[in-house]
Amino acid sequence: MPCPFHNPKNPTDPFREPRERDGVLVNNFQGKEIPLVLRHEDVRRVAKDWQTFSSDAPFKVPIPTEEDVRTVRQLPLEIDPPDQQAYREVVEPFFNRAKLPEVIAQMERLVGELVTAARDRASFEAVRDFAIPLQSRALAILLNVPDAEAAIWIGWGTHVFRDGNGTSKGAALEAYTNALLDRAAAHPGDDLFSALTQATFQGRPLTRQEMLGFCSIVFAGGRDTVINSITGIIAHLAHTPADFEFLRADRKRIIGASEEFFRALSPVTHLARKCTHDTAVHGVNVPAGEFVSLCFSSANFDATVFEAPDEVKLDRRPNPHVAFGFGPHLCLGAAHARLVVRTLLNTLCDQVARIDVLEQTWKSETEPSYVRRLAAESLHVKFARR
Numbered sequence: 098m099p100c101p102f103h104n105p106k107n108p109t110d111p112f113r114e115p116r117e118r119d120g121v122l123v124n125n126f127q128g129k130e131i132p133l134v135l136r137h138e139d140v141r142r143v144a145k146d147w148q149t150f151s152s153d154a155p156f157k158v159p160i161p162t163e164e165d166v167r168t169v170r171q172l173p174l175e176i177d178p179p180d181q182q183a184y185r186e187v188v189e190p191f192f193n194r195a196k197l198p199e200v201i202a203q204m205e206r207l208v209g210e211l212v213t214a215a216r217d218r219a220s221f222e223a224v225r226d227f228a229i230p231l232q233s234r235a236l237a238i239l240l241n242v243p244d245a246e247a248a249i250w251i252g253w254g255t256h257v258f259r260d261g262n263g264t265s266k267g268a269a270l271e272a273y274t275n276a277l278l279d280r281a282a283a284h285p286g287d288d289l290f291s292a293l294t295q296a297t298f299q300g301r302p303l304t305r306q307e308m309l310g311f312c313s314i315v316f317a318g319g320r321d322t323v324i325n326s327i328t329g330i331i332a333h334l335a336h337t338p339a340d341f342e343f344l345r346a347d348r349k350r351i352i353g354a355s356e357e358f359f360r361a362l363s364p365v366t367h368l369a370r371k372c373t374h375d376t377a378v379h380g381v382n383v384p385a386g387e388f389v390s391l392c393f394s395s396a397n398f399d400a401t402v403f404e405a406p407d408e409v410k411l412d413r414r415p416n417p418h419v420a421f422g423f424g425p426h427l428c429l430g431a432a433h434a435r436l437v438v439r440t441l442l443n444t445l446c447d448q449v450a451r452i453d454v455l456e457q458t459w460k461s462e463t464e465p466s467y468v469r470r471l472a473a474e475s476l477h478v479k480f481a482r483r
């Protein structure tokens with residue numbers, strides 16, 4: 098059975114074959130011509146040059162745009178420095194919680210409990226029964242909210258903004274978040290939502306729109322990215338038992354292996370930047386006001402940087418991947434995502450001898466020029482007890 102990394106090569110997939118192309122390719126994406134910045138070097142340069150390639154584009158940093166699914170600008174994602182840095186400082190202490198010993202211990206307990214429960218079942222569907230509960234409950238730990246709140250988040254499915262048919266769930270998410278912030282304002286605790294209701298920005302309280310903008314990316318940015326990482330890793334270990342044994346033999350390998358999983362999975366394919374003035378990227382002219390796509394996934398498969406990029410090498414070193422972005426917008430949730438993945442790998446090594454895949458279906462991105470497999474839609478597996 099094929100696994101995500103044993104995908105047959107697709108020569109028309111611009112995100113997996115950058116080495117045979119120029120650094121920029123104008124591609125028809127979601128019905129719009131958009132230059133793709135493909136190579137590792139170009140992606141890093143463009144990501145750093147926010148004066149030319151701006152994120153000050155509410156709803157339009159994600160591709161496709163999210164004008165139809167939300168009403169608030171995501172913060173600090175959709176704004177440029179220096180305000181972006183000041184907004185980052187408001188929430189950074191919460192994201193840094195992922196490095197606290199008590200948070201690490203809580204995560205170990207949660208993952209231990211979930212893996213034991215999964216292992217005790219004859220089989221289970223890893224997206225619905227494992228990855229979504231793990232992502233939701235891990236986020237509750239990070240944000241310091243009671244585990245009971247995560248029960249609501251578990252019901253949201255993999256994507257918070259659109260259901261399986263593409264129908265918007267954005268209004269429901271904003272209504273829920275508004276109610277959460279009302280509650281936090283009335284009865285403040287030690288959680289992120291309470292902190293937002295009490296935070297100041299440039300000497301004034303945050304507006305409700307700003308608070309909602311922070312919450313929007315916390316719920317959306319850390320959702321499918323983490324869920325797809327978890328299921329991608331489970332699929333890989335099932336299909337490549339030698340890699341499972343390689344990690345079990347020396348747990349110190351788990352840190353580097355996690356980075357290789359983030360590179361190979363590249364859960365954020367690409368994001369947009371708006372050009373502030375006429376410019377050119379790798380010979381392609383981009384007029385002021387137009388967008389380019391920053392292809393993190395393609396950069397992570399650039400053969401001039403990563404030897405044999407299509408291979409998953411758990412001991413790859415160095416591994417300068419850009420799965421969490423690069424430059425001022427470097428992912429705030431990276432420490433948390435790393436904690437979840439490292440804890441998962443350690444716990445699987447402790448408790449699970451082998452993973453058998455019983456059935457799997459894939460989510461794909463279908464565009465005129467390519468079909469690209471993104472992640473598991475469903476993954477029925479059995480964890481064999483150790």
Ligand code: HEM
Nearest residue numbers: 173174318319322323364365420421422426428429430434
């Ligand atoms: C494997 C998991 C994840 C991946 C691959 C990922 C990827 C990314 C990338 C590529 C960016 C850069 C955006 C840009 O340059 O425009 C980013 C930014 C961000 N991510 Fe993540 N992310 C992950 C998990 C999370 C989680 C769990 C959270 C929150 C709980 C989160 C919150 C954010 C925020 C707030 C930003 C904006 C930072 C800023 O604009 O300064 N991410 N992420």
